[in-house]
Structure formats: structure tokens, C-alpha cells
Amino acid sequence: MAMMAMTIRNSASRRTMMSRPIFGSRSMSSWWKNVEPAPKDPILGVTEAFLADPSPDKVNVGVGAYRDDNGKPVVLDCVREAERRIAGTSFMEYLPMGGSVKMVEETLKLAYGDNSQFIKDKRIAAVQSLSGTGACRLFADFQNRFCPASQIYIPVPTWSNHHNIWRDAQVPQKTYHYYHPETKGLDFKGLMDDVKNAPEGSFFLLHACAHNPTGVDPTEEQWREISQLFKAKKHFAFFDMAYQGFASGDPARDAKSIRIFLEDGQHIGISQSYAKNMGLYGQRVGCLSVLCEDEKQAVTVKSQLQQLARPMYSNPPLHGAQIVSTILGDPELKSLWLKEVKIMADRIIGMRTTLRDSLEKLGSPLSWEHVTKQIGMFCYSGLTPEQVDRLTSEYHIYMTRNGRISMAGVTTGNVGYLANVIHEVTKSS
Numbered sequence: 001m002a003m004m005a006m007t008i009r010n011s012a013s014r015r016t017m018m019s020r021p022i023f024g025s026r027s028m029s030s031w032w033k034n035v036e037p038a039p040k041d042p043i044l045g046v047t048e049a050f051l052a053d054p055s056p057d058k059v060n061v062g063v064g065a066y067r068d069d070n071g072k073p074v075v076l077d078c079v080r081e082a083e084r085r086i087a088g089t090s091f092m093e094y095l096p097m098g099g100s101v102k103m104v105e106e107t108l109k110l111a112y113g114d115n116s117q118f119i120k121d122k123r124i125a126a127v128q129s130l131s132g133t134g135a136c137r138l139f140a141d142f143q144n145r146f147c148p149a150s151q152i153y154i155p156v157p158t159w160s161n162h163h164n165i166w167r168d169a170q171v172p173q174k175t176y177h178y179y180h181p182e183t184k185g186l187d188f189k190g191l192m193d194d195v196k197n198a199p200e201g202s203f204f205l206l207h208a209c210a211h212n213p214t215g216v217d218p219t220e221e222q223w224r225e226i227s228q229l230f231k232a233k234k235h236f237a238f239f240d241m242a243y244q245g246f247a248s249g250d251p252a253r254d255a256k257s258i259r260i261f262l263e264d265g266q267h268i269g270i271s272q273s274y275a276k277n278m279g280l281y282g283q284r285v286g287c288l289s290v291l292c293e294d295e296k297q298a299v300t301v302k303s304q305l306q307q308l309a310r311p312m313y314s315n316p317p318l319h320g321a322q323i324v325s326t327i328l329g330d331p332e333l334k335s336l337w338l339k340e341v342k343i344m345a346d347r348i349i350g351m352r353t354t355l356r357d358s359l360e361k362l363g364s365p366l367s368w369e370h371v372t373k374q375i376g377m378f379c380y381s382g383l384t385p386e387q388v389d390r391l392t393s394e395y396h397i398y399m400t401r402n403g404r405i406s407m408a409g410v411t412t413g414n415v416g417y418l419a420n421v422i423h424e425v426t427k428s429s
């Protein structure tokens with residue numbers, strides 16, 4: 001104890017001597033004079049620009065946030081009912097560091113399966129996280145702390161924030177082939193070669209379903225091959241599952257990739273998020289889980305995950321967790337949720353067809369087959385950054401410069417306009 005106090009004092013005084021400016025030697029306004037403005041976020045920056053545009057024609061297909069066919073944000077009926085049931089409860093205490101036990105229990109069933117032996121054997125270390133981002137970050141910090149020499153393989157392309165997350169967690173990044181720009185499909189050979197050539201026991205980030213931004217997923221057969229290769233190479237798969245239900249409309253089906261790895265006896269990690277599939281974006285509710293050797297190891301790993309959470313945010317928020325556990329803990333509300341997920345997924349699939357048909361009817365010289373082939377929330381359109389810039393500056397269409405269209409923002413009311421202007425900027429290419 002005395003040693004520890006000394007160490008802390010020593011390092012604090014060293015810092016004081018070396019780098020702290022002497023108070024009073026400069027005006028207060030100069031404290032942050034060397035701070036440069038941060039670059040705009042490639043996704044959330046689009047929303048900022050959209051909000052600042054006064055045009056009545058503006059369309060936001062940037063961020064992946066679901067809208068109904070009138071372009072309005074949606075609160076699911078199951079969520080409304082859960083809120084009604086929660087209202088007036090007197091519990092406002094802190095959750096434990098690992099979050100709501102009930103919520104975590106229900107969440108694990110969605111990923112590992114209702115009757116998962118791993119759940120029964122208590123082999124999963126799991127904590128409630130600050131949505132999917134928080135789960136990824138907590139895992140990245142855990143990886144850095146306990147496998148400090150490791151790196152992470154990330155697909156090309158991927159959700160832009162993956163790079164920020166592992167960068168800030170000080171884990172070096174490598175990439176692996178994923179998308180083939182010519183076929184607008186999976187570069188399966190490139191992916192397998194990279195998995196094969198990575199040093200044995202590498203960490204890989206995989207999108208469990210509805211890959212962001214491409215909308216391209218491996219087939220079931222390909223997942224089996226990937227899993228076998230991971231097993232042979234003793235790699236660790238970390239699944240980011242931010243869109244469970246949005247690929248097929250059925251959360252159980254969308255967990256197929258994970259189930260294949262589990263059947264093969266692999267030890268995996270999973271990030272789960274309720275932002276999209278329950279529409280709980282701002283509630284920040286999700287889960288990080290790590291499958292361990294046995295119960296004892298799971299208890300140990302969980303204690304370390306909690307230890308990482310404690311100095312960052314202490315414990316996760318209560319309300320979203322209550323909503324989730326109320327819905328998933330009640331068979332009727334759960335089946336209502338499943339219906340509503342399917343409605344959202346189906347509306348997006350319908351919009352894909354309409355967008356493609358509209359472009360074809362306009363006589364576009366390009367193929368738009370990929371619009372309906374890709375799945376999930378996003379269409380990786382193939383539009384160039386320059387074409388996207390034109391769409392934004394001339395036609396008030398807001399989307400990320402990599403050509404990703406959030407299909408969740410496309411509606412019966414704007415799909416015609418969107419097709420027209422996409423045709424306008426692409427017809428001579």
C-alpha cells in the first residue's frame with residue numbers, strides 16, 4: 001500500500017516537473033492553443049451537414065438510422081409497451097459494473113442460441129456495454145491489456161470507426177481483403193489467402209452479418225470454410241454484430257456465422273448492439289461477450305472486463321437495459337419485437353427493388369444489380385467521391401463519400417428523386 005502511494009506520488013511529481021506549465025506564466029486562453037480541430041467524422045459529420053442544410057429537398061442517407069416510409073424515426077411498439085411497464089418503477093440505483101444481469105442473459109441467447117450449452121455451462125464472460133461501439137472498444141482495451149503484442153486484422157472496407165477504436169486502444173491494425181470492387185461481391189479468395197497468411201493465433205474482426213458498408217456477406221458454405229481455416233490457424237474471431245435481424249429479417253438466421261464458429265468449437269468474442277434492431281440508438285445498450293475455456297476462466301475474464309469499465313464509465317446506463325430485458329423476458333413482447341424487426345428489414349428490401357427498378361427505367365447505362373443483391377442497411381453503390389460530392393452540393397443528398405447509401409433512409413417519397421439524381425451524376429460515366 002505504502003509502495004503504491006509512493007509510486008503514484010513519484011510519477012505525478014515527475015509529470016509536474018517535466019511538462020506542466022507554471023501557473024500564471026501564460027494567459028488562461030493559451031492552455032489549448034496547440035489543439036488542432038479534429039477532422040469531421042466521415043459518418044456523423046454527414047448528419048451535421050444535413051441538419052445545417054435549409055433545403056426542403058434534402059435527403060439523409062448517411063448514418064444508418066432506420067426511418068419509416070414517411071421518413072420519420074421509429075419507436076417500436078414493443079419498446080413503447082416496455083416503456084409503459086417500466087414507467088414509475090422506483091429503481092434508479094446504479095447497475096453493477098457489468099450491467100444488467102437479466103439483459104445480458106437474454107442478449108447472450110440471441111447470439112449463442114436459446115439452448116446454448118455454453119450459456120448453461122457458464123462459459124461466457126459477458127458485460128453490458130455502451131452499445132456496439134462500447135463493446136468493440138472494451139474488447140480492444142482487453143486485447144491490448146492481456147495480449148499486448150497482438151494486432152487486429154480488419155476487413156477492407158469496414159465501418160470507419162473500427163479503425164478509431166483499435167487505434168485509440170493502441171492495438172496495431174492490419175487489413176484483410178473482403179470486397180471485390182469489380183464484382184461488387186465478396187473477395188473470397190483474397191480473404192482466405194489473408195487468413196491463411198496471417199501469423200498463427202491472430203485476432204480478426206468479422207462482421208457477423210449485414211457487413212457495413214458493403215452489404216456483402218459470405219454464404220453459409222463460405223462461413224464454414226472460413227471457420228475451418230480459423231480453427232486450423234488458431235485465430236481468434238471477434239464478431240461485430242451490429243445488425244442482427246437486418247440481413248434476413250430473422251435474428252436467429254443472422255447469427256448463423258457465429259453459430260458455425262461455435263459448432264466448430266472456437267473461442268470467440270462478440271459485440272452486440274440494440275441500436276438498430278430495437279431502435280434504441282441513443283439509449284446505448286449492447287453487450288460484450290467472450291467465450292472461455294470454463295466457468296472459472298469466464299468469471300476471471302468478466303472481472304477484468306469490469307475492471308476496464310470502472311475507470312471509464314463505472315457502470316452502464318439503466319434505462320435501455322430495462323427496455324431490452326422487459327421485451328426479451330416476455331414471450332409476447334419478444335414475438336412482437338421479432339415481427340417489427342422483420343417489418344423494418346422488409347421495408348429496406350422493398351426499397352432496394354424500387355431504387356434498382358427506377359434506375360433501370362431511367363435507362364441507366366450501368367448495372368444496378370448489386371443494389372438488390374446486397375443485404376442489410378447499406379448499399380455500397382459504387383458512386384465515386386466526386387459523384388457523391390455532386391449529389392450533395394447540387395441535389396442535397398447526404399451520404400458518406402465512400403458511396404454508401406443507408407437504405408434505411410430511402411422511402412417511397414424520396415426514392416424517385418434519389419434515382420433521378422443518381423442517374424444524373426452517373427449517366428456519362
Ligand code: PLA
Pocket residue numbers: 043044062063064065130131132133134159161207212240242273274275276281286
Ligand atoms: N459496428 C458497426 C459495424 C456499425 O455499423 C455500427 C454503427 C456500430 C458497430 C456501432 O453502433 P452502436 O454503437 O450505435 O451500437 N454504425 C452506424 C452509426 C449506424 C455510426 O457510425 O455510429 C453507421 O452509420 O455506420
